[in-house]
């Protein structure tokens with residue numbers, strides 16, 4: 001009876017929530033990607049703005065980021081079952097931004113171990129609310145909630161799943177957020193960067209640091225990478241890496257110059273020329289905020 005009830009509940013979520021139209025794309029021998037929209041979170045896109053990844057070890061799936069909602073995670077799982085109906089071994093969340101992990105609530109019901117940073121666990125209390133929950137339509141958010149994390153990532157570690165090694169590196173300093181990880185699959189030379197890398201759209205600096213982000217690029221680039229599994233945008237070659245290097249370096253250069261020239265913050269945000277990035281998605285929305293962050297970071301900066 002309880003099993004039956006569970007099934008009915010599951011089906012009703014599948015029936016009434018929006019259809020995310022998720023289509024997995026194979027980006028490496030064993031890795032599949034769901035590509036999010038290059039937008040901010042809206043009710044219409046159901047929060048589906050980030051990329052999520054599934055790795056096939058031939059015995060299990062490993063999931064990197066669980067997506068925006070319960071319905072998203074359920075629909076991603078349905079799509080992946082068609083490729084291989086394997087049990088899911090574990091789910092890793094790359095960082096605390098909720099577009100990447102509100103799907104945890106679905107995996108929790110399946111008793112799949114969840115991994116996340118300490119900062120995420122400390123910031124988002126079980127049963128609390130987030131931007132996604134405020135924004136999504138009620139039917140689309142059904143089942144979506146903050147659930148407990150089973151394994152808090154506090155040190156670099158390697159998870160071995162059926163002979164597939166997932167090397168987790170925690171960055172020592174703030175980069176995209178105040179605590180980011182990236183995951184490297186040596187065997188296939190795939191690097192899951194979370195939001196340390198964006199392609200096609202402008203990043204957001206508000207929770208992190210430009211200097212730390214530039215440093216994260218160096219740390220990631222020291223690995224031998226063939227496939228860059230980014231947090232946002234469709235590219236998996238060096239596109240996102242090159243874009244981030246150039247965009248962040250330009251922000252730094254402009255901010256340092258303005259500080260040297262004794263330009264005021266307001267004036268800087270109004271006049272700094274980042275127009276070479278104007279064709280990137282979300283440029284209008286994020287450019288000024290990023291300039292503001294850049295100025296504040298470099299105002300009293302001393303090169304190490």
Ligand SMILES: [Zn+2]
Pocket residue numbers: 095097176195
């Ligand atoms: Zn993020």
